[in-house]
Amino acid sequence: MGHPEGERHLERPDCVRGTRFRKVGRVRIDEILKSGGPAFSFEFFPPKTPKGSENLLGTIEELKALEPSFVSVTYGAMGSNRGKVIELVEKIKNDLGVEAMAHLSCTGHTRAELEGVLDQLSGVGIENVLALRGDPPKGEEFEAVEGGFAHASDLATMIKARGSFCIGGAAYPEVHPDAPDAETDLANLVKKVDAGADFLITQLFFSNADYFGFVERARAAGISVPIVPGIMPITDVAQVKRFTAMCGATIPADLLSALEAADGDGERVLQVGVDHAVAQCRELLERGAPGVHFYTLNRSPATRRILTALR
Numbered sequence: 001m002g003h004p005e006g007e008r009h010l011e012r013p014d015c016v017r018g019t020r021f022r023k024v025g026r027v028r029i030d031e032i033l034k035s036g037g038p039a040f041s042f043e044f045f046p047p048k049t050p051k052g053s054e055n056l057l058g059t060i061e062e063l064k065a066l067e068p069s070f071v072s073v074t075y076g077a078m079g080s081n082r083g084k085v086i087e088l089v090e091k092i093k094n095d096l097g098v099e100a101m102a103h104l105s106c107t108g109h110t111r112a113e114l115e116g117v118l119d120q121l122s123g124v125g126i127e128n129v130l131a132l133r134g135d136p137p138k139g140e141e142f143e144a145v146e147g148g149f150a151h152a153s154d155l156a157t158m159i160k161a162r163g164s165f166c167i168g169g170a171a172y173p174e175v176h177p178d179a180p181d182a183e184t185d186l187a188n189l190v191k192k193v194d195a196g197a198d199f200l201i202t203q204l205f206f207s208n209a210d211y212f213g214f215v216e217r218a219r220a221a222g223i224s225v226p227i228v229p230g231i232m233p234i235t236d237v238a239q240v241k242r243f244t245a246m247c248g249a250t251i252p253a254d255l256l257s258a259l260e261a262a263d264g265d266g267e268r269v270l271q272v273g274v275d276h277a278v279a280q281c282r283e284l285l286e287r288g289a290p291g292v293h294f295y296t297l298n299r300s301p302a303t304r305r306i307l308t309a310l311r
Helices: 029-033 050-064 082-095 111-123 152-161 182-195 208-220 237-247 253-262 266-286 301-310
Strands: 039-044 070-073 100-105 128-132 166-171 199-204 227-231 291-295
Touching (some): 039 227, 128 152, 152 166, 152 182, 182 208, 199 208, 199 291
Parallel strands (some): 039 070, 227 291
């Protein structure tokens, strides 16, 4: 498969000129985010089968032509796929030559087990970690295991004490679904940053007003680290409804109407999603967002279209 947008240098709008590209070495994401120009990054999850892993590496190889600043790999419920995460981030960084960040979750792990994962990550050259509380198995409430951690801030404290890891944290523009209110959620985020988070990546959102309002509240609360907006290109109507219900995000009425009108026509749905994401990203970057983190769902077409339009 060709890489047309990666084989030529297109004239870019001011908001995306100077994108930071790095050769893989010892690269901290917080330094990338503070070095000027927008950072574009992609998120993937470990497939369940060897064939799926092979296909994913092919997808990342395609997206490599877009020169991402970094990519991240998610962590399954109860840490069920931690071995795959370590293997995948190692291949992404050391074989494909793209900076990689591993997600790390408190769920189902003791402190000793988490320390062991960090040692393995460090051993394969990974120094960027996203510290998460994590999700419990479907239908269950979160409960820390004996000897484990109950909060991402506790995990960040432990990671910070173990060396030179660059620590990322999650942020929720529309409030974490388990938080009783926005004020409590923001107070917990302050704790996470104080514990060592060097940058934040937001949960997906579809209204930029939610992001800018959230950043304003975070700055007023004393949070000064980069806050990267997380964008999910919409490719499936039922899927995006399911995701937003799970994470507490909302779909603006005009966008939902356009998606429902296109439902059943995959190409139309994809174009509606791409057009909305392009408009989101342009405004985000023009108004000072440090970059964009794309939730790719292990696919490349929508993300490729969006970055091609931006550039």
